[in-house]
Amino acid sequence: MPEEKVSTIEVRELGRVAYGEALNLQTELVNRRRLGEVPDQLLLLEHPHVITVGTSSATDHILLSDEERTGRGIELFEVGRGGDVTYHGPGQLVGYPILSLNPDRKDLHRYLRDLEEVLIGTLAQFGIPAG
Template identity: 45%
Template sequence: MRTLTVYHLGHIDYTSAWEMQRRLARQRSSGQIGDTILLLEHPPTITLGNKARPEHIVATPAELAARGVVVVQSDRGGEVTYHAPGQLVAYPIFKLSQHGSDVGRYVRGLEESVIRVLAGYGLTGERVNGLTGVWVRGGAAKICAIGVKLSASGVTTHGLALNVDPDLSGFELIVPCGISDRGVTSLAVELGKAPPMAEVADRLIASLCAIFDLRPVNALS
C-alpha cells in the first residue's frame, strides 16, 4: 500500500501554504516524493478561484482592512470562498494517475471523505446536484468547500475547507462560492459544540486514506 505523508502545519498564511504546495507538487511530479497532504488553518482570507467574479466580494476594501482580511487571486477551480481560524483546510498533493486519472472522481472522493467524517458525528452530509462541496440540512447549508487544480503533469493541489468552528460572520463578506440562496454552517453549529480540531483532522485523514487506498505517515517537519 502506498503511503500518504501528512504535514500538520497549524496556522499558516495562504501564500506561504500555496508556495509549499507548488514546491511539493514539483517534487511529486518528478517522483521525488509520494502522495502528500497539508493540514492547516488560515488567517482571515478571501480567495478567488478561476470562476470568481469581483462582485461576489460584497464588503468594501475598508471593511476588509478593518477586519484584517486579505484577498488572494488563486489558481484553483471554483469561485470565491473564505478561510479563517477554526476551519480545517486540507491540500492533497496527489499523482492523479494513481487514483483513477479522473478529476471528477477525485473530487467525489474528497466529498465522500468529508461525508464520512460528518457521519462519525451523527450528521448527514450531502451532495447537491450541479454544485461542488458537502452540505447538510437537505442542502440548505454548506459545511465544506472544495476547489482543486490539476497540473499539466497530473498532480493535484488545493483541496477542501471544512468548517469546524470558524467565525461564520466572515462569510457575510462574500457570496460564498457564488451561491446566494443557501447558507454556510459548521460542525460547532450543527453539533452545538465544536469537536477538537485534531480529532477532526485525524478522522479526515483516516477517511481519505480509506477512499484512496493509502497509509498515513506523519512528516518529520
C-alpha cells in the same frame, strides 16, 4: 486475486499558516511530487482571515468593500483553482491533498466526487450530518 497496491501519504499538521506561504509550499510539493521526490501529501492547517477568488468567479462576488475587508485584516488572493469565492479563517481546518492521480484517477471531477463521499462518510461516523 490481484495484489492490492498500498500507497503512502505523508500528513503534515502545520498549524496556522499565512495563505501565500501555504500556496508556495503547495507549489513546491506539487513539483517535487511530479518528480517522485516525495510521496503523496496531505497538508492540514488553518489560515489567518483570507478570501480566495477562483477562476470561475470575480472580486465583485465578495460581499465586503475593499475598505471593509482590509479594515478587518482579511487578505485577498486571486488563485488558479476553479470555483467561486472562498473564505478561510482561524479555527477552520483546511486540507490540501497533493496526490498523484495516475494511472487510475486521471478524471479530476470523479476524484473530487469520491473525496466528497469519503468526507461525508467520515463526518457521519462522528454524528455530523453533511452532504
